[in-house]
Amino acid sequence: MPTQAITDNRAFLVEKVIKNYSGIFDASTTERVAVIRRDKISRPVIYLGTGTSGSISGAKATLGKINSYLSEARFSADIIEVGCTGFCSAEPLLDIQLPGKTRLSFRNVTEDKVEDILNSVFHHTLPDDHILGQYKQDGLEEWPNIPMLEQISWFSLQRRHILKNAGIISPASIEDYIVRGGYKSLYKTVLNYPADKICEIIEQSELRGRGGGGYPTGKKWKVALDTAGDQKFMICNADESDPGAFMDRAVIESDPHRVIEGIAIAAYAIGASQAIIYVRTDYENSLKILEQAIGQAKDYGMIGEDIFGSGFNLSVSIRQGAGAFVCGEETALLSSLEGQRGLPRSKPPFPAEKGLWEHPTVINNVETLANVPGILENGPGWFKAVGTKYSKGTKLFSIAGKSVYTGFIEVPMGLTFSTIISQIAGGVKDGRALKAVQLGGPSGVCIPPADLETPLDYEALSDKGVNLGLGGLIILDDKTCMVNLARYFIEFLQNESCGKCIPCREGTSKMLDILEGITKRPKEESTHETLERFKGVVQLENLASVIRDTSLCGLGRNAPNPVLSSLKWFREEFEEHIFDRKCSAGVCHDLRSFYIDVDLCNGCNICQKKCPENAIVGSLKMPHFIIESKCTGCAICFDACKFSAIFFK
Amino acid sequence: MDHIFEKYILKKPENLIPLLQEIQKENGYLTDEIIERVSAHLNIPTNKIYGVATFYDQFRFKQKGKYHIQVCRGTSCYLCSSTSYLKEIEKLLKVKAGSLSRDKKFSFETVSCMGGCSQSPVIRINDKTYHHLSLAELHTLIRSLREKTE
Ligand SMILES: Cc1cc2nc3c(=O)[nH]c(=O)nc-3n(C[C@H](O)[C@H](O)[C@H](O)COP(=O)(O)O)c2cc1C
Numbered sequence: 057m058p059t060q061a062i063t064d065n066r067a068f069l070v071e072k073v074i075k076n077y078s079g080i081f082d083a084s085t086t087e088r089v090a091v092i093r094r095d096k097i098s099r100p101v102i103y104l105g106t107g108t109s110g111s112i113s114g115a116k117a118t119l120g121k122i123n124s125y126l127s128e129a130r131f132s133a134d135i136i137e138v139g140c141t142g143f144c145s146a147e148p149l150l151d152i153q154l155p156g157k158t159r160l161s162f163r164n165v166t167e168d169k170v171e172d173i174l175n176s177v178f179h180h181t182l183p184d185d186h187i188l189g190q191y192k193q194d195g196l197e198e199w200p201n202i203p204m205l206e207q208i209s210w211f212s213l214q215r216r217h218i219l220k221n222a223g224i225i226s227p228a229s230i231e232d233y234i235v236r237g238g239y240k241s242l243y244k245t246v247l248n249y250p251a252d253k254i255c256e257i258i259e260q261s262e263l264r265g266r267g268g269g270g271y272p273t274g275k276k277w278k279v280a281l282d283t284a285g286d287q288k289f290m291i292c293n294a295d296e297s298d299p300g301a302f303m304d305r306a307v308i309e310s311d312p313h314r315v316i317e318g319i320a321i322a323a324y325a326i327g328a329s330q331a332i333i334y335v336r337t338d339y340e341n342s343l344k345i346l347e348q349a350i351g352q353a354k355d356y357g358m359i360g361e362d363i364f365g366s367g368f369n370l371s372v373s374i375r376q377g378a379g380a381f382v383c384g385e386e387t388a389l390l391s392s393l394e395g396q397r398g399l400p401r402s403k404p405p406f407p408a409e410k411g412l413w414e415h416p417t418v419i420n421n422v423e424t425l426a427n428v429p430g431i432l433e434n435g436p437g438w439f440k441a442v443g444t445k446y447s448k449g450t451k452l453f454s455i456a457g458k459s460v461y462t463g464f465i466e467v468p469m470g471l472t473f474s475t476i477i478s479q480i481a482g483g484v485k486d487g488r489a490l491k492a493v494q495l496g497g498p499s500g501v502c503i504p505p506a507d508l509e510t511p512l513d514y515e516a517l518s519d520k521g522v523n524l525g526l527g528g529l530i531i532l533d534d535k536t537c538m539v540n541l542a543r544y545f546i547e548f549l550q551n552e553s554c555g556k557c558i559p560c561r562e563g564t565s566k567m568l569d570i571l572e573g574i575t576k577r578p579k580e581e582s583t584h585e586t587l588e589r590f591k592g593v594v595q596l597e598n599l600a601s602v603i604r605d606t607s608l609c610g611l612g613r614n615a616p617n618p619v620l621s622s623l624k625w626f627r628e629e630f631e632e633h634i635f636d637r638k639c640s641a642g643v644c645h646d647l648r649s650f651y652i653d654v655d656l657c658n659g660c661n662i663c664q665k666k667c668p669e670n671a672i673v674g675s676l677k678m679p680h681f682i683i684e685s686k687c688t689g690c691a692i693c694f695d696a697c698k699f700s701a702i703f704f705k
Numbered sequence: 706m707d708h709i710f711e712k713y714i715l716k717k718p719e720n721l722i723p724l725l726q727e728i729q730k731e732n733g734y735l736t737d738e739i740i741e742r743v744s745a746h747l748n749i750p751t752n753k754i755y756g757v758a759t760f761y762d763q764f765r766f767k768q769k770g771k772y773h774i775q776v777c778r779g780t781s782c783y784l785c786s787s788t789s790y791l792k793e794i795e796k797l798l799k800v801k802a803g804s805l806s807r808d809k810k811f812s813f814e815t816v817s818c819m820g821g822c823s824q825s826p827v828i829r830i831n832d833k834t835y836h837h838l839s840l841a842e843l844h845t846l847i848r849s850l851r852e853k854t855e
Pocket of ligand 1 (some may be wrong): 261266270387422
């Protein structure tokens with residue numbers, strides 16, 4: 057496209073679309089907007105999800121195949137790379153829109169499926185397979201007998217406010233965002249409202265921080281606004297440090313301008329002229345997309361000097377995290393930004409009063425900020441109409457682990473675990489039984505099946521002593537060992553403990569020792585060690601309360617959660633490990649007991665020769681036998697047996 | 706590397722981490738010489754720089770192999786047995802996570818989460834991320850990389 061056209065579009069979008077208060081367009085504007093929105097197209101458009109989950113699933117190869125198909129078949133079509141709708145297990149997602157018809161969506165389109173699908177659709181027929189559904193688009197002809205996307209189970213219970221554009225628009229195009237109402241809220245904000253009014257609107261909406269703490273956002277902004285300071289900072293926390301959570305990444309990759317607009321409004325509300333987005337190290341795609349989006353926003357005058365002629369200036373920069381879990385915690389994040397080791401600081405003073413280099417600083421999570429443009433656009437009442445008594449609005453959740461479908465969703469606050477698992481995520485994979493749902497990151501908890509009717513909102517969860525965290529849900533099936541999982545989380549936390557305070561540093565390390573003792577089987581064990589193991593549960597409980605009560609920051613205070621919640625709900629599994637030395641899930645390899653199937657063993661003698669413990673007896677050509685008391689569960693015999701005669705329980 | 710230093714002319718302590726990040730991106734890892742140069746450039750003592758750099762998992766003090774393998778240890782991948790990848794790679798390359806193979810062709814490490822949780826288990830080799838690889842496929846993949854000569 058020649059630069060002339062781009063500049064033209066820019067002037068048009070800023071003057072006629074963003075600054076159009078009523079939202080009612082004249083005929084020529086309507087026409088031009090429809091073209092930019094790609095509602096009105098003259099040749100087919102192919103949309104492909106190339107966000108992180110799309111790419112992992114092979115979208116790049118799919119893209120290559122689309123290009124070669126088009127050039128071979130001499131078809132001309134536009135290809136638009138989009139983020140992700142959230143239905144990650146259906147990636148690569150490929151949509152096709154023909155002129156005059158609604159946009160069709162296909163799932164799991166790996167490169168080998170491209171030709172078939174494109175061939176059929178371009179000839180106005182439909183392939184037999186891989187059809188997900190069609191988008192609802194007014195004024196366009198629908199495909200017969202194809203479900204609307206909003207009717208299929210993954211989407212039907214969702215309320216997509218933040219994810220409105222996700223997977224639909226190009227994250228590389230600010231135009232796509234603007235023609236869907238983007239940056240209008242910012243315009244409204246800087247032109248109409250004094251800063252304290254914005255804080256008030258956000259307070260009225262009852263928006264609470266989505267980074268885990270659930271602190272009222274408007275209140276936090278007001279503190280920063282009311283604190284005197286010649287320099288203030290707005291920080292967007294995109295560290296998303298909980299393994300298993302990926303919705304912040306998804307929002308950035310799919311609709312980056314929504315986040316930038318939220319940041320700009322927040323900065324205006326607190327009187328900051330500098331904003332920083334702190335992005336997790338491993339999120340290379342997010343970094344790339346954000347850099348591009350910030351460049352465009354500057355180019356359009358949405359950030360920078362004298363925004364919309366209001367006199368409000370804002371510079372937005374990106375800082376990349378360096379791979380420390382604790383830096384998701386706001387005060388550790390500040391230390392890291394200042395070029396220090398990411399050590400948390402004690403609160404108060406809160407960052408809103410004394411933050412980055414002691415300047416008033418507001419730190420908000422990505423999702424919190426992504427909610428802001430919608431609230432300004434539709435009013436606090438609109439936001440509050442969704443959700444429960446004390447938890448308003450929608451919430452993003454990522455769903456991973458052993459469910460049939462995985463991805464990320466946006467639902468009204470207060471849906472129950474069981475609704476999300478059975479109706480949205482399709483239940484547990486391979487027909488297995490659900491053992492628990494893990495929530496809240498490594499320092500979160502495992503919710504047992506008996507508690508699945510608990511609504512997902514701040515109050516209902518905190519009544520149960522559970523922290524919502526960022527909203528990562530991990531579905532565990534009956535093959536999961538809860539003791540081993542607790543050990544995994546403690547190992548993670550122990551690794552990530554910054555070492556500043558002793559309860560967290562030493563406490564988690566001691567907990568790990570105990571859990572390792574329970575899940576492993578030493579070759580020899582003294583009576584003293586046996587006794588220590590027997591005391592394991594009691595010791596864990598004692599340690600947990602000390603760590604919880606005396607640690608400096610949230611990492612330490614919440615570190616005992618995975619152990620405590622598992623002890624509370626899955627105590628018998630700990631006892632089985634400690635007293636019976638068994639792991640019925642078969643995960644703790646050391647605790648496996650091996651047996652030989654006499655019908656399959658032909659007495660080849662290999663296992664006996666390889667066993668380092670001399671635990672196998674038997675004579676040549678006769679079935680062998682494992683002496684259980686001598687077996688250490690190393691599995692060497694299991695690997696060595698050529699006749700699959702060795703099994704474990 | 707001069708161009709990176711030129712980008713961070715100001716002797717501000719907050720430039721330390723971005724500077725180290727950019728250098729590592731270019732050089733693959735940090736060396737004593739680099740730390741000394743950064744120290745002189747930003748006027749920060751070397752022990753302070755080591756203190757900061759060793760705090761963060763991202764900074765590496767060992768050379769990367771031609772093929773850098775990252776095994777995800779996030780919760781979802783862990784549950785989908787990414788540990789078996791770890792063991793398999795250790796067996797195949799005869800090195801522990803965090804080190805370089807004898808022929809300098811492979812290095813491998815674990816990462817805390819790549820955010821690819823919906824596609825677990827995932828594993829990354831240089832820029833390409835793979836999901837749901839069977840151990841046999843992993844074997845073939847590594848063998849083909851090992852035999853590749855360029
Ligand atoms: C150990 C730890 C890790 C955290 N990680 C994150 C994170 O990855 N992302 C995030 O937004 N908040 C995280 N938080 C919460 C932040 O400290 C902070 O409360 C939040 O960013 C404030 O934003 P909000 O008010 O919009 O929720 C973490 C807290 C703790 C204690």
